[in-house]
Amino acid sequence: MLEVGTTHYLVLSFLLFAIGVVGILARRNMITVLMSIELVLNSVNINFIAFSYQLGDLTGQIFAIFTIAVAAGEAAVGLGILLALYRLRETTQLDGATEMSG
Amino acid sequence: MAVFALFAFLAVASAMVVVTHRNPVYSVMSLVVTLISLAVMFVLLGAPFLAALQVLVYTGAILVLFLFVIMLLNIEREAPGGGHKLQKLGAALAALVFAGLLATWFVAAQGAVEPVPLDAEAVALVPLARHLFSTYLLPFEIVGVLLLAAVIAATALARRGGTSVGEDEA
Numbered sequence: 631m632l633e634v635g636t637t638h639y640l641v642l643s644f645l646l647f648a649i650g651v652v653g654i655l656a657r658r659n660m661i662t663v664l665m666s667i668e669l670v671l672n673s674v675n676i677n678f679i680a681f682s683y684q685l686g687d688l689t690g691q692i693f694a695i696f697t698i699a700v701a702a703g704e705a706a707v708g709l710g711i712l713l714a715l716y717r718l719r720e721t722t723q724l725d726g727a728t729e730m731s732g
Numbered sequence: 733m734a735v736f737a738l739f740a741f742l743a744v745a746s747a748m749v750v751v752t753h754r755n756p757v758y759s760v761m762s763l764v765v766t767l768i769s770l771a772v773m774f775v776l777l778g779a780p781f782l783a784a785l786q787v788l789v790y791t792g793a794i795l796v797l798f799l800f801v802i803m804l805l806n807i808e809r810e811a812p813g814g815g816h817k818l819q820k821l822g823a824a825l826a827a828l829v830f831a832g833l834l835a836t837w838f839v840a841a842q843g844a845v846e847p848v849p850l851d852a853e854a855v856a857l858v859p860l861a862r863h864l865f866s867t868y869l870l871p872f873e874i875v876g877v878l879l880l881a882a883v884i885a886a887t888a889l890a891r892r893g894g895t896s897v898g899e900d901e902a
Contacts, residue, residue, distance in 0.1 A: 634733050634736045634776075638736065638740070639773065639777065641834070641838075642740045642743065642744070642773070644830070644833075644834055644837075645744050645747075645834075646743065646744065646747050646766075647830075648826075648827065648830035648831075648834075649744070649747045649748060649750075649751055650747070650751070651826050651830070652751060652823050652826055652827050652830075653750065653751030655819065655822050655823035655826055656751070656819065656820060656823035657751065658819075659756060659807070661756050661759075661798065661801065661802060661807060662750075662751065662756060662759055664798070665750055665751075665756075665759055665760065665763050665798065666750070666751055668763065668790075668794065669747055669750060669751075669763070669766065672766070672767065672770055672790075675770070675774075675782075675786075676770060676773060679773075679774055679777045679779050679782060680777055682777075682779070683777040683778050683779070688859055688860055688863050689863070691779050691781075691782055691860060692860070692863055692864055692868050694779070694782055695782065695785065695864065696868075696871060696872075696875055698782075698785055698786070698789050698790065699875045699878075699879060700875065700878065701790075701794065702789055702793065702794055702879070702882075703878055703879050703881075703882030704882075705794045705797060705798070706797065706882050706883065706885075706886040707882050707885050707886050707889070709797055709798065709801045709886070709890075710885065710886035710887075710888075710889030710890045711889055712801060712805075713801065713804075713805070713889065713890045714889050714890070716805050717892065722805065722807055
């Protein structure tokens with residue numbers, strides 16, 4: 631049976647990161663974009679913890695805790711912006727929100 | 733290996749559903765599957781505390797918040813088609829770039845280091861707490877202030893300008 635090494639976890643994290651980035655770029659629904667951002671942040675967490683495990687150093691786990699805390703704040707503010715956007719234009723599609731594109 | 737393979741497959745498959753499904757409720761539900769699979773990964777990597785945090789904070793708080801907003805706004809299914817051609821092109825390009833990176837990395841990563849397991853006392857909560865509250869005390873406090881700022885910002889954004897919250901029925 632094949633041993634699971636750090637590389638396997640890194641490949642998993644890489645795949646999740648790529649899926650998240652494609653979701654951010656391809657979707658037009660703001661709530662799906664926010665979910666894709668959560669995917670990207672989680673893929674980073676796998677990297678932190680996999681290297682923490684490989685190096686026997688707890689710093690990676692500490693940083694993963696900080697990532698989770700910042701992700702919670704990001705989700706709260708993002709959903710607040712979503713609510714404000716919905717109030718302004720009765721939709722959560724990002725297509726119409728181009729006022730700041732110059 | 734079997735546990736890793738099962739949950740890695742689950743995580744990637746449900747992540748695909750998250751970004752491809754047109755109904756946001758199904759997206760949130762499959763994001764729950766992804767995050768719980770990742771919690772299993774954290775247990776496998778000797779970080780049971782982070783697995784607990786993942787389940788409590790992510791699936792317990794953040795995703796409930798997402799679901800709450802979806803239900804509140806009654807977000808409908810995304811209409812098929814439409815969208816910018818440039819956007820689709822950019823996404824396809826990003827997917828290609830990542831596939832290429834992954835392929836080159838597979839070639840480069842031959843002879844990767846096998847993991848050295850943390851010993852039992854390093855996995856325990858006490859060393860983690862000692863790190864968090866001594867070496868990383870300042871970042872910890874800053875994160876506390878950041879969360880406070882996020883709460884205030886979210887409240888200010890979500891509340892209708894000028895009127896009190898109780899007046900709107902939405």
